[in-house]
Amino acid sequence: MRPADQSKPQYVSRIERIEADARGGNVKVHVRWYYRPEESTGGRRQFHGSKELFLSDHYDVQSADTIEGKCTVHSFKSYTKLDAVGNDDFFCRFEYNSSTGAFNPDRVAVYCKCEMPYNPDDLMVQCEGCSDWFHPACIEMTAEEAKRLDHFFCESCSSEGQKKLQNSHAASRHSDTKVDTKRRRR
Secondary structure, X not given: OOOOOOOOOOXXXXXXXXXXXXXXXXXXXXXXXXXXXXXXXXXXXOOOOOOEEEEEEEEEEEEHHHOOOOOEEEEHHXXXXXXXXOOOEEEEEEEEOOOOOOEEOOOOOOEOOOOEOXXXXXXXXXXXXXXXXXXXXXXXXXXXXXXXXXXXXXXXXXXXXXXXXXXXXXXXXXXXXXXXXXOOOO
């Protein structure tokens, strides 16, 4: 929806209901607003994705003339499975109470040594031993090095993982499996 200040990004809302007067000339939409992280108490955090929105408890009635276009707000899970993210694709993993600043859910899974929630904009690698996910920088690796990995075992799993890897190389000299990486495709 069109913001009053044209220098700001478009607002995103979910249309709950559309109504018009008897002649159909005055069309109103009842909306439920999505907030961007920077519009919430606490602001944008490191783990918030660039396309992340929060479904708020803020309802409003707007003129249908303020609608500028259509976008899709995916669940977090379906967003992370998209093959390509378009300009009109967003995701929501939290509901936001605009009067208290509280989030639902108030806790999410954390990953890596830094114990941060998953940000789909960031590259992560998965340990073949414990299946935990790690940011390359947190394991002293560049993103380019992480993309080239054939196998990865975290510090906790590395001695056990090296034994498994040596045994698997003895059985098969050619392994064509690459380590899983978690990353949004654009």
